[in-house]
């Protein structure tokens with residue numbers, strides 16, 4: 001085993017670096033060198049168009065011809081990026097003899113330094129190295145870090161760099177300074193930057209520096225959409241919020257696959273709503289959010305789909321605002337969009353629909369307040385959030401207001417999940433077909449011409465069932481007969 005590499009960040013500002021080669025790899029390396037303020041000297045018989053442009057702009061020096069030892073004069077580093085093994089070896093040998101560090105692209109053995117994979121957030125850089133042995137692994141890790149570190153890191157690094165001197169003056173002792181930074185980072189500062197509230201962030205920093213902020217504050221709530229179930233449909237912001245959470249208050253609708261991605265040490269509390277006593281439950285949820293945020297915790301209120309689509313997210317942030325708790329909202333993919341996509345139903349296919357309506361109707365009372373005239377219009381798609389109760393009333397009212405009984409529907413049960421089922425049919429037979437196939441919650445109804453496209457465009461899970469059911473027939477076989 002060779003010894004591990006010694007990691008270092010080199011200051012190349014104004015320093016000459018030799019790049020041997022004029023192709024795409026040399027171009028990438030040169031670009032990185034220019035980014036670091038170096039003065040690249042590119043040695044190659046030919047230059048790529050961009051390298052040529054940089055040369056014409058006077059940003060790089062160009063030496064033509066075959067590699068020669070004198071190219072290295074005055075160089076602090078050299079990068080060989082040619083596809084000619086003989087040239088690469090020659091560069092490595094000359095560099096070694098002159099005590100100049102050399103990187104031979106894709107040749108860890110010949111190289112005396114490695115260029116790490118980088119994640120950059122303003123002045124903050126994370127460099128990853130596998131010692132040259134497993135660059136793919138380093139790149140994989142880099143991608144993971146890219147998703148983990150949001151833009152607030154750049155603002156934080158920038159602020160700390162600008163205020164470095166003042167912080168040192170205020171807290172000359174290292175231990176004090178560390179406590180100050182820990183308090184800052186555990187508090188609202190990162191969130192303020194995420195919310196693009198730069199002025200407030202600076203003010204908060206100022207107050208912290210002057211010790212005008214009581215130290216117990218800092219709790220906040222992120223109201224986060226968890227999407228319909230497939231964990232791949234989470235947003236990066238949702239993932240980050242779940243990774244930073246102390247407490248996760250989640251609906252029953254949030255899938256196991258999603259919950260698994262949350263922070264392990266977080267406290268998970270299911271606040272699923274039961275059919276009875278909904279409003280009390282909502283009050284309990286409010287009380288829980290308040291209690292934990294007031295205790296200084298980072299709370300994630302995790303909701304199925306999108307928090308603002310039939311999710312009572314609005315009431316929750318009104319409540320938080322009224323109680324002075326800072327909050328942020330992370331949208332999620334709502335059931336209508338996810339179910340449509342996963343069933344192969346283009347909601348507004350231009351040949352069939354000009355608009356789409358998101359509708360909910362949970363009980364008879366809410367049924368009566370709906371504008372059935374408008375809902376029964378042609379050339380529109382309805383996405384109905386309601387589970388499976390009330391389909392009869394829905395069918396009868398839509399037909400009574402003029403929607404054609406032959407209008408296709410698709411019921412999507414467990415949309416985007418492993419056990420997704422799509423049931424197809426015509427409006428006339430909607431409740432019977434649902435009953436026959438025992439469609440269960442969560443299920444979303446898509447009604448309109450586009451629903452029929454699931455038959456040909458489906459791509460996920462099992463193909464739609466029920467398409468062969470004879471329409472306009474109320475004499476469907478009973479489930480027991482079917483099961484036999």
Ligand code: SAH
Pocket residue numbers: 228229253303304305306307308309310311333334335336339384385386387412413414415416417441442443444445
């Ligand atoms: N805020 C959620 C909706 C909450 S209302 C969102 O934006 O998706 C609950 C209703 O959403 C369910 O009764 C069902 O109609 C629908 N729903 C949610 N997730 C679903 C899923 N994975 N598959 C089918 N329907 C779903």
